[in-house]
Amino acid sequence: MSQSLLKPIIINGLELKNRVVMAPMTRSRADNEGNIPNDLMVTYYTQRAGAGLIISEGSQVSKQAVGYINTPGIYSQEQVEGWKRVTDAVHAEGGKIFLQLWHVGRMSHPDFHNGELPVAPSPINPNDKSYTPEGFKDTVTPRELTVPEIKQIVQDFKNAAKNAIAAGFDGVEVHASNGYLFHQFFVTTANHRTDEYGGSKENRAKLLFEVLDAIKAVIPIEKIGVRLNPSLHNGFGITVNEDTIPTYDYIIEKLNDYKLAYLHLSEPFSDVSDVPHAESDIAKRYRPVYKGNLIINAGFTQETGNKVIEEGDADMVAFGVPFIANPDLPERFAQNADLQKPDQNTFYSPGAKGYIDYPSLVEAEA
DSSP states (O other): OOOGGGSOEEETTEEESOSEEEOOOOOOOOOSTTOOOOHHHHHHHHHTTTSSEEEEEEEESSGGGOOBTTOOBSSSHHHHHHHHHHHHHHHHTTOOEEEEEEOOTTSSOGGGTTTOOOEESSSOOOOOEEEETTEEEEOOOOEEOOHHHHHHHHHHHHHHHHHHHHTTOSEEEEEOOTTSHHHHHHOTTTOOOOSTTSSSHHHHTHHHHHHHHHHTTTSOGGGEEEEEOTTOOSBTTBOOOTTHHHHHHHHHHHHTTSOOSEEEEEOOSSOOTTSTTOOSOHHHHHTTTOOSOEEEESSOOHHHHHHHHHTTSOSEEEESHHHHHOTTHHHHHHTTOOOOOOOGGGSSOSSSTTTTOOOOHHHHHO
16 A cells, blocks of 8 residues: 655745655754854765655854754854755755754854843843753843844845745744744743833734735745744743743734744653643644645654644654654665664764664665
8 A cells, every 4th residue: 555655745836756755853963163064964865865854953044053063054154055065965965955944043042142142022131051062051031122123034044044944944944932032032931022122922922024024025935934833832932821822823823824834843752631721732723824835843753644644634744853864764664664762862962973874775675
């Protein structure tokens, strides 16, 4: 019987050979002064070109946007050239790849900013950890962004999207998820502003739509995806309250006005069945709301991934951790082969170990 995950799909004119999406994952291998994609990264992404779509690791849109060591950027010419080598190699293998555009906001540390504070909608400490060059450190209370600074961030995303297309990417994904800058604007636990970017759900969502409008002025709208995590709770300083889901209802309904490549939603990262106001089943809630292509993510297996597509609750499924240890994940699904287990100790460590040394099925058999 053919598996739903392995059926091709066309998203706004882009032909994908299967519905197995490689989720964006921070791997911290751009360990050079300019945060430039390197040879290791070329190999890593090329090995995984069997995915219907690769979504790259988050790439900061400016120096201000960084919050983790050795993550690549997309704001300098050298970074564009580095990424071009990645996209050329992926395309040569018949793959498709989007770049994830990233600003971490308060999920950063002064160590990344010459001792200056990270920025955020409001001066509220997420009380989490930042992965700095000297290891994990406690986050600090960030500095509140001014309105002109917010307008500059819109421009940074616009320029980054332009750079991504110049680097040969098939599209971009706006990372509005997982406790980073847009997410901080969306939720009232992180956004106490009283100006045009705070208060009502429309105001708290405003930055996302300003960024989408700016990007679609320089690249086609069908090359843009958006990632959201509506029921993230007790992670990255984000908690669900009575405002959270109504805000996402508004955002996702309004995204229908944009003919995006896709909307990429995460199921809750933790059990929220006992959390007041949280939504436990994100795909089921938002499939009837969102009219475009829907990618669902978080903890899916081959079995549950096929099921969510068969039941009509998603069009594609993004897999993160399984792709770390199984570069040929779609082929393993096709053969119903066992999956290799990843080494968590090497998720963010420099070098080839635990990054490009996991064998494919063919290599393992040889």
